[in-house]
Amino acid sequence: MSSVWIGSGIVAFTVSRDKLSTVNVWQVTTSTDFELGPFPDAPGYETAAKLDEEDSLAKYRERFVVHDPTLIYLDGNSLGRQPREAREIVDQVMSPEWSERLIGSWNDRWWDLQLDLGDLLAPLVGARPGEVVVSDSTSVNLYKLAGAAVRARPDRTRIITDDLNFPTDVYVLDGLARSHGLELTVVPSDQTFGPVEEILEEIDDRTALVSLSHTAYMSGYTYDMGLINAAAHDAGALTLWDLSHSAGAVPVDLEGTRTDLATGCTYKYLNGGPGSPAFLYVRESHQRSLENPIAAWWGHTSPFDMSLEFEPTDGIRRFHTGTMPILSLAAVEPGIRLALDAGIEAIRRKSVLLTSYFIEQWERHLARLGFELASPADPDRRGSHVSLRHDDGWRVTRALIEIAGVVPDFRSPDTVRFGFAPLYTSFSEIHTAVQRLERLVEQGMHETIDASRTKVT
Ligand SMILES: Cc1ncc(COP(=O)(O)O)c(C=O)c1O
Numbered sequence: 432m433s434s435v436w437i438g439s440g441i442v443a444f445t446v447s448r449d450k451l452s453t454v455n456v457w458q459v460t461t462s463t464d465f466e467l468g469p470f471p472d473a474p475g476y477e478t479a480a481k482l483d484e485e486d487s488l489a490k491y492r493e494r495f496v497v498h499d500p501t502l503i504y505l506d507g508n509s510l511g512r513q514p515r516e517a518r519e520i521v522d523q524v525m526s527p528e529w530s531e532r533l534i535g536s537w538n539d540r541w542w543d544l545q546l547d548l549g550d551l552l553a554p555l556v557g558a559r560p561g562e563v564v565v566s567d568s569t570s571v572n573l574y575k576l577a578g579a580a581v582r583a584r585p586d587r588t589r590i591i592t593d594d595l596n597f598p599t600d601v602y603v604l605d606g607l608a609r610s611h612g613l614e615l616t617v618v619p620s621d622q623t624f625g626p627v628e629e630i631l632e633e634i635d636d637r638t639a640l641v642s643l644s645h646t647a648y649m650s651g652y653t654y655d656m657g658l659i660n661a662a663a664h665d666a667g668a669l670t671l672w673d674l675s676h677s678a679g680a681v682p683v684d685l686e687g688t689r690t691d692l693a694t695g696c697t698y699k700y701l702n703g704g705p706g707s708p709a710f711l712y713v714r715e716s717h718q719r720s721l722e723n724p725i726a727a728w729w730g731h732t733s734p735f736d737m738s739l740e741f742e743p744t745d746g747i748r749r750f751h752t753g754t755m756p757i758l759s760l761a762a763v764e765p766g767i768r769l770a771l772d773a774g775i776e777a778i779r780r781k782s783v784l785l786t787s788y789f790i791e792q793w794e795r796h797l798a799r800l801g802f803e804l805a806s807p808a809d810p811d812r813r814g815s816h817v818s819l820r821h822d823d824g825w826r827v828t829r830a831l832i833e834i835a836g837v838v839p840d841f842r843s844p845d846t847v848r849f850g851f852a853p854l855y856t857s858f859s860e861i862h863t864a865v866q867r868l869e870r871l872v873e874q875g876m877h878e879t880i881d882a883s884r885t886k887v888t
Contacts, residue, residue, distance in 0.1 A: 508850030511702030578724030702766030
């Protein structure tokens with residue numbers, strides 16, 4: 432048995448001959464006299480209390496596990512909280528599905544689970560039944576969809592993206608471009624706003640695919656999908672959107688915006704759990720003509736005939752690859768149901784109020800302490816997280832976690848990201864978090880923090 436201290440949280444690794452188990456306990460430091468609040472005398476307290484009182488989604492918080500109510504979790508845009516129902520669903524897979532029904536569960540439920548969950552998720556992104564499947568990771572889905580798109584435009588030589596896109600998206604597109612002898616154009620931005628005009632100028636009759644994140648992971652900038660789709664289609668190109676930072680927080684209308692292809696993860700605002708499978712969307716009218724570049728047995732027309740010749744099946748199943756991790760897959764369901772139950776429009780209304788309230792608090796308390804707003808001020812162009820740049824952003828992030836009991840995340844080189852998950856974040860939490868941050872930086876407490884980076888930031 433060995434244990435490693437990370438700030439005030441202890442991570443204990445217990446190693447025995449046949450098992451490695453890890454226990455990670457978040458603890459808010461009590462050894463310092465750092466004040467955790469609430470702070471009723473600080474400006475904005477009453478506004479937060481009133482907004483909480485009027486919040487029709489407040490009741491959803493109790494549907495999640497809240498292990499420590501003093502810990503303010505503002506990282507649901509990285510890993511959502513655990514829905515209470517998740518344990519029940521996983522327990523059901525463990526028993527009776529796995530323990531008693533054994534392989535029979537494939538025919539009972541597991542074989543179609545990816546499609547059933549896709550149909551369940553579809554309305555959250557404005558898709559129709561049969562257009563969405565829960566499958567693989569976002570990175571793998573990007574490869575499958577972008578690969579299918581460039582194969583469908585064999586005479587074209589360009590893929591267009593921007594530098595707000597998540598690195599994995601750019602790596603996948605770059606790899607595909609290299610292997611197909613194409614050119615990848617990464618349109619530069621000012622790091623906050625999407626370079627819309629520049630992208631529109633780049634799209635031409637050599638363009639096979641335009642691929643962007645709907646809501647940018649760093650700044651939270653949110654694109655007008657319809658505008659980009661229309662320009663791409665006018666030029667004969669296809670579009671592929673990464674919805675990871677939108678799904679479950681920002682309404683998306685894949686049908687209405689005439690999107691061709693999309694993918695996104697389920698572990699952020701959809702609360703599917705660590706490493707939960709992603710989803711992919713292929714517009715119904717493309718499903719016959721597009722070819723999955725990973726020809727694999729789950730996409731075969733009759734996989735159990737065991738033919739060595741690949742015959743792609745029809746419909747969205749064509750974008751399957753292989754056997755899915757059923758425990759993780761099953762755990763995606765409660766988060767989707769919670770979002771459907773709350774309604775994406777109500778979620779969005781609260782999200783706009785949360786991010787707007789945070790920005791108001793930033794202006795009042797944090798701007799003078801070296802925090803610069805790195806997200807759009809216009810809510811129509813903003814997702815559900817807000818980023819602040821600070822010269823000492825890494826140490827501020829660690830100090831927030833280790834001393835102040837507030838969990839944001841850090842994106843290199845200097846950005847602290849604050850995610851607001853409308854199903855469980857309250858306005859009072861934002862008020863308290865900003866007060867803790869203001870006091871922490873005013874007292875220079877972040878300067879006492881070891882500047883070395885953890886593996887996950
Ligand atoms: C916008 C975006 N795309 C893709 C990914 C990576 O997806 P995955 O690791 O599931 O392949 C992330 C991860 O946070 C992301 O934020």
